Amino acid sequence: xxxxxxxxxxxxxxxxxxxxxxxxxxxxxxxxxxxxxxxxxxxxxxxxxxxxxxxxxxxxxxxxxxxxxxxxxxxxxxxxxxxxxxxxxxxxxxxxxxxxxxxxxxxxxxxxxxxxxxxxxxxxxxxxxxxxxxxxxxxxxxxxxxxxxxxxxxxxxxxxxxxxxxxxxxxxxxxx
Amino acid sequence: xxxxxxxxxxxxxxxxxxxxxxxxxxxxxxxxxxxxxxxxxxxxxxxxxxxxxxxxxxxxxxxxxxxxxxxxxxxxxxxxxxxxxxxxxxxxxxxxxxxxxxxxxxxxxxxxxxxxxxxxxxxxxxxxxxxxxxxxxxxxxxxxxxxxxxxxxxxxxxxxxxxxxxxxxxxxxxxx
DNA sequence: ATTTACATGTAAGGGGTTACATGATTTG
DNA sequence: CAAATCATGTAACCCCTTACATGTAAAT
Numbered sequence: 001x002x003x004x005x006x007x008x009x010x011x012x013x014x015x016x017x018x019x020x021x022x023x024x025x026x027x028x029x030x031x032x033x034x035x036x037x038x039x040x041x042x043x044x045x046x047x048x049x050x051x052x053x054x055x056x057x058x059x060x061x062x063x064x065x066x067x068x069x070x071x072x073x074x075x076x077x078x079x080x081x082x083x084x085x086x087x088x089x090x091x092x093x094x095x096x097x098x099x100x101x102x103x104x105x106x107x108x109x110x111x112x113x114x115x116x117x118x119x120x121x122x123x124x125x126x127x128x129x130x131x132x133x134x135x136x137x138x139x140x141x142x143x144x145x146x147x148x149x150x151x152x153x154x155x156x157x158x159x160x161x162x163x164x165x166x167x168x169x170x171x172x173x174x175x176x
Numbered sequence: 177x178x179x180x181x182x183x184x185x186x187x188x189x190x191x192x193x194x195x196x197x198x199x200x201x202x203x204x205x206x207x208x209x210x211x212x213x214x215x216x217x218x219x220x221x222x223x224x225x226x227x228x229x230x231x232x233x234x235x236x237x238x239x240x241x242x243x244x245x246x247x248x249x250x251x252x253x254x255x256x257x258x259x260x261x262x263x264x265x266x267x268x269x270x271x272x273x274x275x276x277x278x279x280x281x282x283x284x285x286x287x288x289x290x291x292x293x294x295x296x297x298x299x300x301x302x303x304x305x306x307x308x309x310x311x312x313x314x315x316x317x318x319x320x321x322x323x324x325x326x327x328x329x330x331x332x333x334x335x336x337x338x339x340x341x342x343x344x345x346x347x348x349x350x351x352x
Numbered sequence: 353a354t355t356t357a358c359a360t361g362t363a364a365g366g367g368g369t370t371a372c373a374t375g376a377t378t379t380g
Numbered sequence: 381c382a383a384a385t386c387a388t389g390t391a392a393c394c395c396c397t398t399a400c401a402t403g404t405a406a407a408t
Contacts (some may be wrong), residue, residue, distance in 0.1 A: 002270045003395080009277040019359055032272040039396070041361060064404070065359065075281060082278045083285025086270060088293055091334065094178045094262060096208040096327050101185040102258045103323035105251060109259025117264055147279035150345050154272050161337045162264075169326050179367080195387055215368065217389060240376065241387065355408080362401070369394080377386070 001081075003043050004052075006033045008070055008078045011053060015069040018044055031128075031155055044068060052077055099169070111173030118166040125159035128152060177257075179219050180228075182209045184246055184254045187229060191245040194220055207304075207331055220244060228253055275345070287349030294342040301335035304328060 006029050010021055021044075022037040024030075035043075047053045052074030056067040070078075095117060102110050136149045182205050186197055197220075198213040200206075211219075223229045228250030232243045246254075271293060278286050312325045 001394095002268075002273055005277060006273055009273070009280055012280045017359075018361090029273070029276060032267055032269050032276070034266045034268070034396095036397075037359090038361080038398090041359095042395095078277055079281045079284065082274050082281060082283070083289060085289060085292065088296060088338075089268075089270065090210045091208055091331070092178075092210070092265075093208050093330075094265065096330050097178055097182055097185070097205070098258050099323055099327050099330075100205060100208070101181060101254055103320045103327075104185055104188045105255045105258060107258070107323070108255065113259060113261060116261065120264060144279045146348060147275055147283070150348065151272050151275050151279075153344070154269075154275075154341050155267070157337055157341055158267065161333055165330050165333055168329070172322060172326065177366090193387075194389090210368095212369075213387085214370085214389080217387095218367090221389095353408100356406080358403100358405070360401100360403080363399085364397100365399105366397080367395090369392100371391085371393105373388100373390070375386100375388080377384100379384075380382085 002033055003035055003039060004047055005078055005081050006035070007040065007043055007047065008052065008074050011068055011070045012075065012078070015056060015067050017065045017067045019065075020067075032151065047074065107173050111170065114166055114170055114173060118163060118170070121159050121162040121166065125156065125163065128156045128159060132156065178209055179211055179215060180223055181254055181257050182211070183216065183219055183223065184228065184250050187244055187246045188251065188254070191232060191243050193241045193243045195241075196243075208327065223250065283349050287346065290342055290346055290349060294339060294346070297335050297338040297342065301332065301339065304332045304335060308332065 006025075007021060010016065010024055010029055014024075016024065018037060018041045021040050022035070025033075025035050025040070044053070048055070048068070050073075051071060053068045053070050056069055095114075098110065098113075132149070132152055136145065136152065141149070182201075183197060186192065186200055186205055190200075192200065194213060194217045197216050198211070201209075201211050201216070220229070224231070224244070226249075227247065229244045229246050232245055271290075274286065274289075308325070308328055312321065312328065317325070
């Protein structure tokens, strides 16, 4: 149940239409919870029906922009969710699984794939570091910015985790 | 499309029934790809229909154990999957999202939740380390064991990532 | 007027989660 | 024989993914 809360967060930061949300997701919240416009429209409809958000007074026709804002009930729900007890989700990683499978059927071709993943993670890390430099440069920051920085740090460290693990693993795969 | 391959891997290691697979998942493959018995039975039926596995000659009635073995086609599929190009899955983490939400609605109650997660990850790390000590102790090992160890290392480092990040983050949350 | 971009949707299918149903075997 | 356990399965719901559909506005 995270997508509705991701949307509430984004709408509190700035009332938006479905497509605007989709674009904002692509370059911020979506790093940690990606969503397509189909998901977002569906969820907006649910959130409206639940009384958590409402459309800003505007033209209500198809093909027209339709912006939403968060109601007090929505803010209350988000506030409660922040403190709610929810266990970490189970790890579900296909790459680790593939290594396990390779232990049984052989590592043929896996080395190249691991290198490819290594490059992808290096690219993602570079993207995060650029954002960090742009948005969280040295001068002291607000509590809000410190929290956002912490989240970004989580992403950065996760990419570094993968890079370290892949770099350690690669020597096992010499079929090239 | 990872669950069928996880099952093929497990069945190659040892032909099993659905319930046996469920139990083996709980203490090995399931660390990186959990699955309930419902999922496993459904997937076994699909794998049989696809001609990747077949039931061992046995009594075919309800409530009776029904064991499967992997056919050559199944092994071929798994071998191909190991080398297939598949991008890393998108990160989708509710905790990072909650921090982002907390930047907007406040961190009330989040400190306790972060500490709880920290404890859960410490427990998981201890479990992994116990497995490492039990199954991958110093004496030199087969290629198969080295790969399995690499996978476990991935799990260990991932828990350490969370522990490090949570430990770094906690001081930001002083509402206790 | 046609094309392009903007904007909101519908439909189908897959996989995961939870609750429940039912048959067979073992144990007290 | 009653209860517990083993074993396989059904059903419903939710979320994510992909492909497609449709309407409006701006650009050429």
